[in-house]
Amino acid sequence: MRHRCRVHKLGKPADQRKALLRSLSTQLIRHGRVTTxxxxxxxxxxxxxxxxxxxxxxxxxxxxxxxxxxxxxxLVHALFDQVADRYGDRNGGYTRIIRTIRRRGDNAEMAIIELT
Structure with missing residues (x-):
């Protein structure tokens, strides 16, 4: 049972999961939108x-x-410089997840995550 389990395991060990999330976060902040x-x-x-x-x-x-x-x-310095005027009046909800068609091959649910 996974009651009260807050970490998405993603089928990976902890070090690989952390590296994956760091790289996806970096790419999302850099490009504004990532398909995953x-x-x-x-x-x-x-x-x-x-x-x-x-x-x-x-x-x-x-x-x-x-x-x-x-x-x-x-990228961190640019984020700290630009974030005040872009998200200054908003409390959370900085990203949007849009579901897309399933991936060919393994039929995985795909989505586009983007900064709003």
Whole structure:
């Protein structure tokens, strides 16, 4: 049973899962939209929203936490510079998940996750 289990396992060990979520988060912040499976999109949503919330805070400690998670240093600085005018008045809900057609081959549910 998976009652009260908050971590999406994604069928991977913990280190691979963390690397996958970090890379998907970095790509989503860089490009604004990523096509992936629905389960991965739901898992990466919480991580990206945490990074945007850290950027809205704007403190040095928040910047260091974001630098420890996102792979690209210049991307973190750009995120902290641009997030105030883009998401300043919004409390959460920075991403949108749009379901698309199933993947050919294994029939996995696909989705597009994008920043709003």
């Amino acid at each position: 499976t629905k389960a991965r999109a739901k898992a990466v949503r919480s991580q990206v929203e945490k990074m945007i919330t850290l950027a809205k805070d704007g403190s040095l400690a928040s910047r260091r936490q974001a630098l420890g998670y996102i792979y690209d240093k210049q």
